[in-house]
Amino acid sequence: MMDRFKCMYASREEKMMDRPKVSVIVPVYNAQSHLRQCLDSITGQTLSEIEILCVDDGSTDSSAQILEEYKGRDPRLHVIRQENAGAGAARNRGLAEASGEYLSFLDADDFFEPDMLECAYERAVSGNAQIVVFRSDQYHTEEGVFRDMPWTLRSHALAPYRPMDCRTFTDNVFKVFVGWAWDKLFEREFVLKHGLRFQEQRTSNDLLFVFLAIVLAERIETEERVLAHQRRGAASSLSNTREKSWQCFYEALKALRENLIRLGRYQELEQDYINYALHFSLWNLDTLQGEKKKELRRMLKKHWFRELGIAGKKEDYFYNKKEYRQYREIVRGRLPWLYLSVAGGIVD
């Protein structure tokens, strides 16, 4: 009996000691060209008490071999295989297996500062934070240059005191940070407590997870140093082929609204939500290539603007008047207004 107790005690203690500080979750799908650089920059992190969970989302290139090779070299790296189900499902799978204090969701084509995790983890611990957001930039592969992304962390809207939650933000809660997961650290216990999960769809699958976390967190910390580099112009990047999943952003926005209502937070956040929904719809429309653009425009005009709550709101309601004008243009059609403004110009 005593032995068993001792044994239990020992194993619990051992577990506590073994518990990684950060679980890094990387969904991998046909990422052979940049996977090595990504894994090198994770395994070489100065914070060594981490686990690396690579979820191979049914890759058909040499990604699987590369993962095996790294697994053989680094005992902290684990490979989980699943049939192709998208990055959202892969991240959920990693989340289910993770045991770290904090979670980091990275993408297989990005790369990171060697002390990214150490720096972010320190921030997290010192502020007992549920989320840490750090600054990042873009790396343009073809030109080989880095570009700033000031909009991923709008410092002017942050509280200069603690605790900082989203209610202390002085700008749209959904625009202070970006709705992607890789420039953030999430406390695992916090994620589990609120049952946060990624949407299992091809693109925009992290928006719901990230924004719900931001709305729910009581303590958010930020780091002004650039710690991660997002690769742009990589052939494997999903955002290059968004025409295959052009409705995903709408599903994400819809789910966000439903969840805010469920949490009793919608009334408080409605104006921010609607402004963000318009912003994100327009961004998707502007950046979508190919034939689907027309269809998206039609769907927004006929259904989605209404379903997202944008339709029927007055100009005063919108923080960004340019976006509002663009919305009016889509709803009313461009031509009559063009004539009017030309006529106005002649009169002037």
Add this chain to the structure above:
Amino acid sequence: MAKVSVIIPVYNAEKYLAECLDSITRQTLKDIEIICISDGSTDQSSDILQKYQERDSRILLIQRENRGYGYTMNEGIARASGEYIGIVEADDYAALNMYEELYQKAKEYDLDFVKADFYRFKREQSGSMELAYNHLSPDPSDYNQVFNPGENPETLRYIMNTWSGIYKRSFLEKYHIQHNETPGASFQDNGFWFQTFIYGKRGMIVDRPYYRNRRDNPDSSVKSKEKVYCINAEYDYIRGILLKDPALWERFRHMYWFKKYHNYMGTLWRIDEKYREEYLMRFSEELKRGIALGDLVREPFSCNAWNNIRSITEDPGKYYLTRVYPAGMNQKVFEQMQALETENRKLKEEIASIRRSKTFRLGKILLFLPGKLKRMLRGRKR
């Protein structure tokens, strides 16, 4: 059950504590309980408290490490067993009939809380005392009648303090009215006071002064310089409580901003000069956000206050230079700045007009080829 539990949170108040304790132990209302909590005092406060406790069995003494004002008050309320609860700061004191008369009013009208006018006082070196009478409301007709604060957001205009009254304990318990447990003394009375008004159904204010609030204690939190954003954090706490019920937020958000604005203005002048610019910038951002969301509106404010809000939001940098920047310097610096700006604008216009002129354009065309040649030659030399 005692009629009133008087809670005295004590943090390093050796100079004033005896006067305070004397005024409570000698209250004409004898059926009281006195809960003294020494919140990690490092001076002689504990010895003084012990001496009084030995003499008066109604005193319950708790001594422990420092946990902050909010935690201390919550602990005191949790330990209290009286029908009503009173709060006395360790450097203040009370008139001897305070609790007898307030308790009588509270019982007569079955009140959730009753509050009274009070004195602020300063004691000079010579021993003479300066007393200032403070009215909770400027309108005499607000007094001596039962009001429903939860349905009248306007009552939040009454002067904020938690110590000039008593609160029914069952009322505090029913609505879980607590202090924010932030460290030290960080204006945690604001949140408590707000809650008594938003949840209260039967309140009364009385036009007789009982409580004496000290204004000459240099250690008093109102004068501390370092904790710049404490009041912001306290107002975040209050907003969190109001937002738990969207109907409450809807009803009180305008008055919430009214109180917040005046508290922030007070803070701007209380904090050290070196923090004021940064504080004002944050203030401006918060005001703008409040206006954008429709929480901060014109209606509750005086003309002066509203003009001030507009100046702070439209150009906080200018507001700082003209209205906040250390006195004496401001007007001179501002005039110089304006003169330089005007000169700058004139020079820019002059440059533009030169660039537009035909002679300049002609010269540019004529010099294009020679210039190109010169640059080429220079390049070759290297």
